[in-house]
Amino acid sequence: MTEKCIILVLNNIDMRLLVCLLLFLVSTLNYGFKKNVTPYSIVISKAVLIVDGTISKVSKNEYQFTITEFVKGKSNSKINVVIWEEWLCDPRIKELKKGQRLILFLEKLPNGIFYPVNESTGELYVDDNSLPNIFLPKDFSNPTVLKKGIAMFLETYTFYGNFNDRFYQNINFVRNKSIFEVYKMAKNNTAFKFLVDNAEYYKPSEVLQFFY
Incomplete structure (x- = not known):
């Protein structure tokens, strides 16, 4: 193999290594800089x-x-x-x-x-009575529905815990209505339904149980 061929092969190898390295770095950077999205049930409470x-x-x-x-x-x-x-x-x-x-x-x-x-x-x-951010939950259909849903959520759930807990392990919601009442209410407002599903993920306590 001539010297020119050897150099050409080495250059091809270097190029493949460079491409692999770039792909690795891009995936690593994307992961490292991903925004930490706070659930809206916690945003509203905070x-x-x-x-x-x-x-x-x-x-x-x-x-x-x-x-x-x-x-x-x-x-x-x-x-x-x-x-x-x-x-x-x-x-x-x-x-x-x-x-x-x-x-x-x-x-x-x-x-x-x-x-x-x-x-x-x-x-x-x-804008024009709509929420143009494509990253918002689709259930936040318009400002009126969203504000009503937030008001319903604040009347129904109370947050307890550490807002600074990045992984949301030590948090809890207390619900002052039965889950059946809540799901019945959720049929009338898509934003409230989304927030209910958000909060119920954390297995909230039900304040009514203290009266039994």
């Missing part, structure tokens, strides 16, 4: 404020938000919300701008400013 409204002003690190409806909690009608930092696996679906309607699930930082729970999970865009 949020101190769930509101519907519009952006009134955008600055470098935060935006001012004018609330038109409180779904959970109370605050001033105008609040400041931190602009969370986008990354590879959690980009914004639209630009934040004045007049944009949002439904927000917010926790409160020590400095008094609000922050969306789990970044994009807690910041839902609303």
Whole structure:
């Protein structure tokens, strides 16, 4: 075999190794940077404020938000919300701008400013009375159904446990209605049904059993 042929074979081997290495790195990076999605039953429970409204002003690190409806909690009608930092696996679906309607699930930082729970999970865009985020559960069909479902969920379930438990092993919900009542209610609201299935995964206690 001539020297030129040997070099050509070695180059082909190197190319195959390089391709294999790249494929391995891509799969590893995709796994390493996958967004940790928090279930909405926990997002709703963790949020101190769930509101519907519009952006009134955008600055470098935060935006001012004018609330038109409180779904959970109370605050001033105008609040400041931190602009969370986008990354590879959690980009914004639209630009934040004045007049944009949002439904927000917010926790409160020590400095008094609000922050969306789990970044994009807690910041839902609303356009033409629909929720355009394709990653949302299909059961969140429109803002009216979603807000009603959240209200029904908050009236039915109470969360106990550690919100910072990444693997959700030490959490529990308490249900104040029988499972039969809950499933009957779920027939009237797709968002509530989704949240019920979410919460029932954690095998909630039933408060009614304490009275027997």
